[in-house]
Amino acid sequence: MPQAWNDALGALADKIAGTVSPSHPVALAVKNISSLDPGDVEAVRAGLEAKLAQHHFRVTRSATAETQLDVTLSESSSSYLWVAEIRAKENEGDEPEIAVVSVAKSSGAAGASTGATLAIQKTLVWQQSTKFLDFHETAPADGSGETLAVLEPSRIAIYSQTAGKWDLDHEAPIAQKAPWPRDVRGNFGDASGAAVLAMISGVTCTGSAAKGAQLACAGTPLTGDAAKASLIPGRETGEAALLKSKCGDAQVALASGNADWTQHDTIRGYLLRKKSATASGAALDLDGPVLSLTADGDGEARAIVLNLKTGNYEGYRVAATCGE
Amino acid sequence: MSRRLAASSATILFALPLVAAAMAKRPHYGGTLRVEIGAAVASLEPSTTPANPEETAARTEIDSLIYESRDADGTFSGAQGSGPFRISDWQPAKELTLAANEKFSGGRPYVDAIEIAMNRAAKDRLLDLELNKTDFAKIAPQDARHAAERGVRVSTSQPDELIALIFSAGSADKTTDAVREAVSAAIDRSAIANFILQKTGEPAGGLLPQWISGTEFLFAPLATPADGTAKAKELLGQNSSVPKLVLGYDSADPLAQAIAERIAVNAKEAGISITTQALPQGAAARSASLMQTDAVIARIGISSAQPGIALSNVLATAATITEVDASPLPSNANAQDVLDRERAVMKTHRIVPLDWVPQVYGLSARVRDWKPPAPGETWPFADVWLDPVPQASQ
Numbered sequence: 001m002p003q004a005w006n007d008a009l010g011a012l013a014d015k016i017a018g019t020v021s022p023s024h025p026v027a028l029a030v031k032n033i034s035s036l037d038p039g040d041v042e043a044v045r046a047g048l049e050a051k052l053a054q055h056h057f058r059v060t061r062s063a064t065a066e067t068q069l070d071v072t073l074s075e076s077s078s079s080y081l082w083v084a085e086i087r088a089k090e091n092e093g094d095e096p097e098i099a100v101v102s103v104a105k106s107s108g109a110a111g112a113s114t115g116a117t118l119a120i121q122k123t124l125v126w127q128q129s130t131k132f133l134d135f136h137e138t139a140p141a142d143g144s145g146e147t148l149a150v151l152e153p154s155r156i157a158i159y160s161q162t163a164g165k166w167d168l169d170h171e172a173p174i175a176q177k178a179p180w181p182r183d184v185r186g187n188f189g190d191a192s193g194a195a196v197l198a199m200i201s202g203v204t205c206t207g208s209a210a211k212g213a214q215l216a217c218a219g220t221p222l223t224g225d226a227a228k229a230s231l232i233p234g235r236e237t238g239e240a241a242l243l244k245s246k247c248g249d250a251q252v253a254l255a256s257g258n259a260d261w262t263q264h265d266t267i268r269g270y271l272l273r274k275k276s277a278t279a280s281g282a283a284l285d286l287d288g289p290v291l292s293l294t295a296d297g298d299g300e301a302r303a304i305v306l307n308l309k310t311g312n313y314e315g316y317r318v319a320a321t322c323g324e
Numbered sequence: 325m326s327r328r329l330a331a332s333s334a335t336i337l338f339a340l341p342l343v344a345a346a347m348a349k350r351p352h353y354g355g356t357l358r359v360e361i362g363a364a365v366a367s368l369e370p371s372t373t374p375a376n377p378e379e380t381a382a383r384t385e386i387d388s389l390i391y392e393s394r395d396a397d398g399t400f401s402g403a404q405g406s407g408p409f410r411i412s413d414w415q416p417a418k419e420l421t422l423a424a425n426e427k428f429s430g431g432r433p434y435v436d437a438i439e440i441a442m443n444r445a446a447k448d449r450l451l452d453l454e455l456n457k458t459d460f461a462k463i464a465p466q467d468a469r470h471a472a473e474r475g476v477r478v479s480t481s482q483p484d485e486l487i488a489l490i491f492s493a494g495s496a497d498k499t500t501d502a503v504r505e506a507v508s509a510a511i512d513r514s515a516i517a518n519f520i521l522q523k524t525g526e527p528a529g530g531l532l533p534q535w536i537s538g539t540e541f542l543f544a545p546l547a548t549p550a551d552g553t554a555k556a557k558e559l560l561g562q563n564s565s566v567p568k569l570v571l572g573y574d575s576a577d578p579l580a581q582a583i584a585e586r587i588a589v590n591a592k593e594a595g596i597s598i599t600t601q602a603l604p605q606g607a608a609a610r611s612a613s614l615m616q617t618d619a620v621i622a623r624i625g626i627s628s629a630q631p632g633i634a635l636s637n638v639l640a641t642a643a644t645i646t647e648v649d650a651s652p653l654p655s656n657a658n659a660q661d662v663l664d665r666e667r668a669v670m671k672t673h674r675i676v677p678l679d680w681v682p683q684v685y686g687l688s689a690r691v692r693d694w695k696p697p698a699p700g701e702t703w704p705f706a707d708v709w710l711d712p713v714p715q716a717s718q
Contacts, residue, residue, distance in 0.1 A: 015660070033541060072541065074534075074538045074539065074541060075538050076534070076535060076536055076537060076538035076631070077482075077535050077536065077629060078629070079538060079659070080538075081537075081538035081539060081659055083538075083539055083542065085542075098542065098663065098667070099660065100539060100659045100660050100663050101659065101660070102538070102658065102659040179427060179428060179429055179430070179431050179432070180431055181431050181432065182351070182430065182431030182432060182433060182434060182706065182707070183350060183351050183431070183434075184431060223351075223353055260692050260693050261693050262693055262694065262695045308695075311698075
């Protein structure tokens with residue numbers, strides 16, 4: 001269970017303990033009206049029972065208990081809300097006491113889909129409310145700690161990890177005279193040492209991402225109207241990436257759906273043989289459009305997704321695994 | 325920088341071709357977006373005051389297109405034309421043409437221009453959508469179903485406008501808690517949603533919609549109209565005399581009128597006499613009008629998706645009509661703070677939530693990447709593009 005959930009359940013148990021005495025048994029009923037799946041609901045129930053036990057409550061499912069605790073797992077667009085209605089038998093007829101805690105929705109859980117041949121799995125690496133174009137995780141050989149470089153239209157932000165949490169370490173501005181196109185896109189290119197190459201809407205940006213340094217860009221940005229060739233035969237729309245891996249004799253590729261940027265999207269695996277492309281395995285569902293898909297290491301790609309539920313831009317590592 | 329970063333040097337060679345791999349999905353630049361609005365905007369000068377709420381709302385939308393930044397108080401700042409568009413032609417109260425700002429810091433908009441025709445009646449806007457004479461127009465929620473049945477492409481926001489019956493401050497002598505609660509119980513909110521709003525709306529129980537607060541389920545109206553009528557009679561049974569109430573509505577708002585008349589019918593079934601009264605346009609919240617009425621039908625737009633801010637603003641609006649604790653919630657208000665305030669206000673029954681309605685927009689087939697604005701946001705025309713080969717449906 002995520003730590004934030006555990007903390008929220010602790011706070012909810014504290015509020016309940018502040019309302020009723022633990023001297024009598026408590027009948028707990030949990031109702032889910034949120035998008036949490038049954039496994040999560042059971043985890044929340046068990047977590048709450050454990051927290052209540054710490055307050056010396058004896059939890060029962062008997063309707064004759066002195067205190068009825070009806071917990072509803074609800075949600076808003078941005079948070080889960082866990083609402084406890086507390087009814088003491090001695091105050092029957094009165095309005096219940098209500099305790100509520102909220103916990104921000106996290107997209108951190110890994111989603112996976114399996115298929116006959118290709119299984120696609122996504123792992124959330126980074127999310128933020130403002131647009132970003134690409135990201136790169138770094139794990140230096142000297143063990144000095146992981147860093148995460150996030151490419152935005154006007155800067156590269158470097159985050160370092162402390163106790164499992166990314167903190168902004170520094171940023172390197174990107175100098176560009178003309179405004180970027182509205183559909184600005186880009187990705188990291190080569191880098192050796194502190195030198196960085198980024199391609200943003202067809203413009204090459206070079207420089208350093210070290211503290212106090214900046215990147216300079218040269219050229220005229222391209223818009224999305226620029227003509228291009230398709231990577232996957234028969235798929236002229238959507239985002240696509242050719243991976244460096246093979247599945248049997250076929251080259252592996254990933255492609256998004258072809259809806260516009262107001263709709264949910266998918267990433268599906270394809271097997272390329274000669275001039276044909278065959279969809280393989282189940283599609284991976286996403287909460288918003290895939291804005292870019294870039295091949296990474298073997299069998300992996302980086303995807304930037306605009307989550308329509310949260311409004312956040314999200315960066316995922318997407319892995320395609322070849323099965324039998 | 326890293327092993328992973330270095331490995332991607334080769335990938336960039338084919339990452340670039342991806343830029344245009346998506347010819348249909350990626351935006352297209354060009355074209356003129358045709359927009360029709362009901363308001364007649366007389367001036368775009370910041371020093372002038374709009375004549376009515378409709379003009380105020382339209383000015384906000386236009387300002388968001390021609391100014392680059394918006395202050396915390398909702399006003400726009402900077403130079404006119406610093407936003408994604410600049411004014412290229414302006415005929416007050418008739419037509420406004422905006423041209424794309426090539427130097428906009430957020431990137432040039434996709435469309436070359438926007439033509440905004442003003443003072444277009446709701447029925448004319450609907451007809452022009454049907455005839456493909458316009459690309460974008462707002463539709464009244466009660467007309468959404470009809471529009472869709474006639475082939476108009478309809479876009480609907482989350483429910484973000486509260487229709488409520490609010491007892492006026494001057495009614496305190498006539499309406500006890502029990503009377504107000506009885507009126508609330510007697511109202512058949514589902515009938516309003518199903519018949520008056522033609523299912524483009526949903527019964528409201530709380531002051532914030534479930535999708536914003538996550539706790540509206542706690543205020544769910546009674547299950548059936550019969551339950552509501554019985555509850556109202558039970559509450560009034562303790563009252564020796566039930567006062568006759570006057571319910572006001574905005575004379576320019578046919579939806580408010582229909583709802584007020586429906587409430588009068590519901591109330592009569594519960595033994596409460598309510599007469600309806602049309603109030604001058606935009607006067608529903610003015611104190612002079614409130615002296616003549618015991619309650620009014622109010623339409624309150626939700627201004628933020630943040631529960632604390634949204635509730636504070638709802639209460640501030642309601643406080644112009646009734647006595648209610650409208651002190652702003654602190655910026656760090658948590659879910660419990662918001663719920664506690666909402667429950668305290670709901671217990672007074674001075675604000676009676678009726679139904680939630682969304683904002684409804686009609687779009688032509690060629691409009692792409694349109695997303696209904698969330699509370700507090702404006703029409704995202706800078707992100708909209710026009711498909712040179714429109715899809716039959718989306």
